[in-house]
Amino acid sequence: MPTAKTTVLKGDFTGSYEGSSYEQHPPTQGGEEGSHRMGSGPGHNVTRRQNLAPPDNVLNSAACAVCGDRASGNFFGATVCLPCKSFFIRCTKDGEPAVQKQCNGCCDVSKELRNRCQFCRFQRCLLIGMTRKEKPMVVHAAEGQELCRVCGDLANGVHFGIFTCEGCKKFFRRGLKEHKSYVCRGAHDCQLNPRNRNNCRACRFWKCAAVGMSRDAIKMGRPRKTFFQSKTDEDQAGLPPSYFHHKQSNTTPPTQLTALLDNKTPQRSLNRSPHRRSPTDEVRYPVCVPHLQLHPEKPISFYQWATRSESCSAGLLGSEPPCVASEDVGRSQSLPNVQTMPMIVPLGSVQSASHFSAQIGENRTFTSSNPYSSLFRSSAPAVTQLQPLPVSLRLNTDASTHSVKKYKGSKPPAPDAPDHFVSTRLCDQTSWAPPASRDFHAERLSLMSSVNDRVVRGRDIDGALDLSVRTNVAPSRKNGVCPPSYNGESPRVYSMQPCSQEDVVSLLRATTTTERVVSEQGAFDDVERGIKISRMDSDSVHDENTRSSGGPGWTVSHRPITEATRQFVAHSDGPEDLSATDKLPQGSALRQNYRLCENVSETGNVSLSSLSSMHINSPCQSYYQWTSTKDKKDLFEASSWKVPTTLVPSLHPEMSASISLNSGLGINRASSETLRTEECTEINYFDSMRKLSRDVLMSEHKTITLNNQNAQYTSEHFPSIPQHCPGSLRQEKVIPSDNCHSIPSEHSQQLRYQLRGEKQSTITPRNNAPFVKEDEIRALNDIADIMHAVIETSERQKTTLNPQETPTHSTIQIPEELTQTKLGFNLVKLREYWDKTLKLLNVPAPVDGDFEIPDIFRFIAKEDVTSYEEIKKITSKKLDVDSNRPDGLWLCREEEQNWKCLQTHMPRNVRGENRFPFALPGVAPIDRDMTVD
């Protein structure tokens, strides 16, 4: 029988906490930690609200008690208009209002004059009784009552195995259900109480998990009678205390659980191992303790708890990766003992976590913060000698376009918009329609020309233009407002050119917008859009149909997976089952390494570009261990985007310091080299490329990038590598050091196999690879030869030029035809270009059809391959040309799908606590009201 619905009187807070044992506390002054506060819904009213709402006709005719304008309803305890409601919200948003008295206190606050004096208007609000009712910070439970283990509010039962209030129950359930990935804007140490529990969802969810809420702990139905009857005091020690209220008085001494939760000294011994429990001492309810769920037969560790599917799916571990390897791995003698690995737990949980760790026989240390995150600070002395860091940031143009569109909240470009991936950033900022007054072609030519001298340095080993050529900072921010440094005239290009801190911050803001969307809306919305802001610590977007390149923070990528990719991965040393990463602990280094394996483009090329550029030039490798927003913030503050000159003594002002190589032929193959300024010539550049390519292929120990989460593993198995060797071990190539060594990939492979529970056959990851090493070497040699030919051509051109007109830092111009094509990658034009090159080199060119550059170079050295048809046959790749594309030239089917996806998915307006930005050094926070009406 449904009960009659009650109508709630808006703003009626009377009766809150009536009948409860809450203590009424006056509101705190100045607010509590964190000024951010989510809409907390009816949470401020605890008792069921009465049907006290006046009839609509009464309300409609009522006047605002503040200004006399027509009231819109009852808000904050008074009948007021919307402007006054908003005014009151603004005044009380961050604690006490900041309005100062600058009058005699008798100003007219009528409708017409209400904006004249904020002080008097706010006084009027207070006078009529407007108030924000909040829950008390501390709640005391009466007899028989339990407090919520998460926030301390009154619990109304056991939810997910733990006594919680209704709100936390619902909150936790939502978190699990909706795959939310919350971000703490603080230090993951937000204190939770009934009043501020909505301030930080990340910490609230962490707390929920930390106290043991879990789907595994769900106990449906009626508890067994024997559950209460067969327990001795000792056996009851670890049980939720409320269960004993059914059988005994509430004077039960503190149990292990309550003692830990309340930080009291338990009266019973805490050293009993759960292993000692008699099998007859059946505990039907999982005993939930902080970080551990003890089970009589099979105690599980915090790690096991943390890596349960729900914990992972909820993104719990993504925000602060607490572990590096699995328990199974830990049992191997040849692998690190995870029992002793430091484990990261939420702040305030160290003691209890350590306690229970010891209780079940673990000898593990716990820390509340990433012990590695501060490593870069330990090398801070060099910060005294700083020079601006020529950061090379990359944004995929198409992805940044996505970003803009999403954030702008405007429609995607019209289907007939030409060159949408490029031109949208040049489009009208609100309609996405190409303005008739603008010549896109000319603009792009101008853009390309402006960076032409740098573009050549972005040319990849395979001759393709580096993606960063087409990188720009999207004129982001909502409603078309651009980042502060964006002048609105032409797209700012961040492409192999020095960026100022302001530029970086601008880019950061532009991209973080999307990141926030990703983290807030969850992975699966964005999978549909095929967008991700990659973070090495985040797997928020993960779907078998989408791959994103892992990047140091800001790589925006869109990379659909094709069957060809799967095949490639299957025949490489990557995992056969791409979805296998789901089985790995989220946020763990292993998973990240796995993702490197997945970092395969639709061309079958393994992209290591995300590992190549930025982090090498960064003052430390900490980009790879960004585990939270705070980490990023700290990194900003510590590095100030400068690099110790002692580390990079002679950076080329434009070229950055590193040259990296994507082998394109397999994972775990990368090499890099630093060029000094005087060495930064094209010849040296390509010589280095050639050298690197051979190094990559010839090296017995394929370098594998490990981040600091692997430091523990590294130190145990490679004692010569200091544990504090920051970040990527490939750093050895940048900062030569006797202390840094590369990691044989076999070990990584070994880990993978063990983690997957598979038998490791032979550690020859390339056994099934389609090419043998010699082929690759020849192919890369040919590539290098091609590049040399290009250089020679350029040199010949240079000699014909007037020396005074010769560019000082570049002589190779982008072929004009490339600049006129979509992203410079029009296949027809590109093929023409390459045909010329190949002809120059007297290399058989493909005869027909579309082609993919990597394939060309992969097979070019195979003597038995004489036509592109054979190449296609071997690679089994198909490039579908579809006339439905606006310009009639789909690159592939995925592009078409993306295009259609783009059209069907509208961006969402996102609010909430994850709203960017946090304060960045030296830059004023973004004005959230920065809108264009």
Place this chain on the structure above:
DNA sequence: GGGAAAAGGTCATAAG
């Protein structure tokens, strides 16, 4: 099958 308890659903509401 009844009872008990928690999971799960609904929707008014605060807040922006």
Place this chain on the structure above:
DNA sequence: CTTATGACCTTTTCCC
């Protein structure tokens, strides 16, 4: 206008 929240309500699950 959107969103998150949580008090209340309904359904599910399990024990007796």
